[in-house]
Amino acid sequence: MIGQTIMVQGTTSDAGKSTLVAALCRAFLQQNKSVVPFKPQNMALNSAVTIDGGEIGRAQAFQAYAAGLEPMVDMNPVLLKPTTDMGAQIIIQGKALHQMSATQYHGYKTIAMEAVLDSFRRLNEQYDLVVVEGAGSPAEINLRDRDIANMGFAEAVDCPVILVADIDRGGVFAHLVGTLELLSESEKARVQGFVINRFRGDIALLQPGLDWLEERTGTPVLGVLPYLHGLHIDGEDGINPLQADKNEGRRLQVVVPVLPRISNHTDFDPLRLHPQVDCHYVGAGQTIPPADLVVLPGSKNTIADLRWLMEQGWASYLQKHLRYGGKLIGICGGFQMLGDLLVDEQGVEGPAGSVAGFGLVAMRTELMPDKQLHRRTGVILPLNVPVAGYEIHAGISSGPGLQNAMIRFDGIGAGESNEAQSDLDGVVSDDGKIMGTYLHGLFDQSNALSAILEWAGLEQVETMDYPRLREQQIERLARCVNEHLDMERLQQMMQSWYAVRAK
Structure with missing residues (x-):
């Protein structure tokens, strides 16, 4: 046919x-x-993990x-994820294969077209x-x-x-x-x-x-x-303006920095749409408002974006935020930034080098060429609530600060090896103010979202069914x-x- x-x-x-x-x-x-x-x-920093273990554009x-x-993966055989204004990671049929400049990729298009037509014929x-x-x-x-x-x-x-x-x-x-x-x-x-x-x-x-x-x-x-x-609807790349009816009375104040290479910002759509939450994106040069919860997002160039955060004054802001009882979550690249050191010796996301993190968790992260792509289900341990999502990251984090995990994952998925996965993910700080995880989609399920909002300080949380809304x-x-x-x-x-x- x-x-x-x-x-x-x-x-x-x-x-x-x-x-x-x-x-x-x-x-x-x-x-x-x-x-x-x-x-x-597609050229986008918002991506999703497919049922066949690859990576495609979120749209x-x-x-x-x-x-x-x-x-x-055949739905989007070529995905370009910009790491700088002049270069991008090249993902072919779900797998990250190359890092190329725009000029290099132009010459590579004839090869990319072979993958495009191969995937199209299968679907057709x-x-x-x-x-x-x-x-x-x-x-x-x-x-x-x-x-x-x-x-x-x-x-x-x-x-x-x-x-x-x-x-x-x-x-x-x-x-x-x-x-x-x-x-x-x-x-x-x-x-x-x-x-x-x-x-x-x-x-x-x-x-x-x-x-x-x-x-x-x-x-x-x-x-x-x-x-x-x-x-x-899920944004393909740029941050879409979202509007929702907000309740009268106190609302939880959430702040998310708009990193220069922010990725998978669709993570925060459930927060932006929740009737009891005011979610504020903060860009370059903007005053960072007081918050109940700060969420550090994922990044396609974690070291460069961490340096940008330091330049924008986020280190001192986070110290004050935590000192006054605020809560902090790091997701993927944002999780890596919580540690003592980020190392990219192989130039996976940009020029080879390393940078000191925020020093809020005793861990170091090394970026590796092999990207982790997994769909996950599990339990947020400190909140005792089920969660589901996906991992897309190139980093391996280690250190004594990771003894208290945030999430325990369920069994190994089909086609995935035990070596590729760990049952435990992320971190919870000793004082309970900080959580970090590699899991995207953390807020998509209503029970997990409600539990996190309650942890962050919201009383009498209203349930919001984000999948049903979509x-x-x-x-x-x-x-x-x-x-x-x-x-x-x-x-x-x-x-x-x-x-x-x-x-």
Whole structure:
């Protein structure tokens, strides 16, 4: 069986590609189609561990849930995780293989394309429909040579494309027409429809522009999607603005530093959405507010980000915070920063070197080339509550300060060796004010979240079911496209496209 393929490309980054792919996956699933998301190449610091033991972009994991699937490495065969402004870790089919500069990677794209097509063919043979997400814009002229992310991929597999543009940022007609003008004739012919995203207002006022656009380009507008206020979905890379109804009365004050290379910041979405929590992101040069709980996040360049924290005054802030009874959690790279020393002799995340940590836990961490990728379940020992999540890290931490573990994990997962895992993870300080762990997704389960908030000082904690909230948002996306996108016309277009090619 060979399925059909539709590719969603955007006129800009953040035009709505990831969201539209997720919405289409759920809408087609509701039609009892077997559908799978796919992104040839992603550049993001938010990632997830797959059921087959690899690493993919967080957005593709979210799209997998929308399609009713567990995340798999073939859904995102090439993932680029920037470590500096000029270089990135190159992850091919779930495994970190290289550290390259942008110039080096450009030359490597022909090899990366082999992995892309290999993964795509496997999915294409297993599912009725592959919904593909492009990256950035297909009109980025400097990146068209050896392109594997947009039209280069579409032409390689001969699939139709729909082009999405964000009207909320303005210039939507210029974005759509200008993008088409910068494509080759064969690429233009692939664009079978437009989608306008994040529209606010009366559609009647937009209609003359839609008529002009269709007449000017000969390409139909498949739909105008409204701006969805309060939409909460996993962020692909940048920190999404989230809004939630907050209760009256005292709320727990949580502070998270925005590291230059912050990774997996989706860890904190449950905190940001909890009705009894005020979660504050603090960036460069900003005053650090008083807090009940400080959470140090993960990092793709832990040593450089630790130095940045020191420069921003976080060492003295944390000492004062703990002295006055505040609580502190370090996650992944943030956990490593709690110790006495971080060592990267092999240049795993940046230039080889070492740096002193905050000295709050008697441990040292050495970064190693082999990355640990595990899904985990277990118990938060000091709180006696179950927890589930995933590990993505290159560090090995050791020292006398780790005698009091934060988490005891359950049995070894399928396909994983005892050497690769330990039953115990993280640390709890003797005074109970500090916890640290390698586990991402710490706040995702309602029982674990409530227990941590209570530990941090919140009384009468309200239960929040984050997985249920995520499912509600996916259903909301599906309702949106079913109501505002001409799904029948889209499917007819796809059938016509592949009928012609079957002759």
